[in-house]
Amino acid sequence: MVTLTERAKEYLKSVSNGNFVTLSVKGGGCSGFQYEWGLTDKPLSDPIDDVLVVDPIAEMYILGSVVDYVEELGGSFLSVKNPASTSSCGCGESFGI
Numbered sequence: 001m002v003t004l005t006e007r008a009k010e011y012l013k014s015v016s017n018g019n020f021v022t023l024s025v026k027g028g029g030c031s032g033f034q035y036e037w038g039l040t041d042k043p044l045s046d047p048i049d050d051v052l053v054v055d056p057i058a059e060m061y062i063l064g065s066v067v068d069y070v071e072e073l074g075g076s077f078l079s080v081k082n083p084a085s086t087s088s089c090g091c092g093e094s095f096g097i
Helices: 006-016
Strands: 002-004 020-027 033-040 052-054 065-072 075-081 094-096
Touching: 002 006, 002 052, 006 020, 006 065, 006 075
Parallel strands: 002 065, 020 052
Antiparallel strands: 020 033, 033 094, 065 075
């Protein structure tokens, strides 16, 4: 379904503070859909690597994706490599299918 790199797992565990990180998709952004990150203490589905919970509605939009934590000169961010994406914006926060 969704794979986390080791760097992403470490980062998510460091920011979750004992909760679960959530990943969902909402309409909007410059390419049609936008990734939305959050925290919850009550997951609605089974967590991936005991840290990430994917919104069941978002599953069809991000199936097969790989989440990585990237550190660059300009900053650090979570990167979603989504095989279903046909377009994306420059910042990587939104995508089209």
